[in-house]
Amino acid sequence: MDKEKTPNPWLSDIEDLIEEYDALLSYPNTKYPYVFVYGGWMFYDLRDQIHELGLDDHPEVKKLDRQLLKKVLEWVAPDDYKAKRKYPDMWWHHLEEIKRGTYPREKLPEHLRDLLS
Numbered sequence: 001m002d003k004e005k006t007p008n009p010w011l012s013d014i015e016d017l018i019e020e021y022d023a024l025l026s027y028p029n030t031k032y033p034y035v036f037v038y039g040g041w042m043f044y045d046l047r048d049q050i051h052e053l054g055l056d057d058h059p060e061v062k063k064l065d066r067q068l069l070k071k072v073l074e075w076v077a078p079d080d081y082k083a084k085r086k087y088p089d090m091w092w093h094h095l096e097e098i099k100r101g102t103y104p105r106e107k108l109p110e111h112l113r114d115l116l117s
Contacts, residue, residue, distance in 0.1 A: 024042060069098070
């Protein structure tokens with residue numbers, strides 16, 4: 001995003017965060033999606049920042065959350081060895097439990113629940 005063209009710098013920060021989330025999920029990969037290996041800790045930090053800005057219900061964030069959860073269900077949960085758990089109760093800090101099927105479905109946001117069998 002070109003911050004000079006955006007009249008509201010706060011808006012450009014929001015757009016930048018969403019673009020970073022999209023880029024992390026879209027990053028080319030060979031064996032595993034990038035978000036699951038070296039970039040895993042970046043995912044947790046980025047998703048926490050999105051939450052802090054109150055963007056959990058932003059349409060683009062919901063779309064990206066769905067993409068992430070589909071990848072988790074297909075592959076593995078992102079590596080969280082460096083993740084700081086600012087919001088340990090939030091669903092994105094329980095991806096391994098979601099993958100195993102032990103995370104309560106009702107704790108997921110409504111837009112993600114249909115992805116679980």
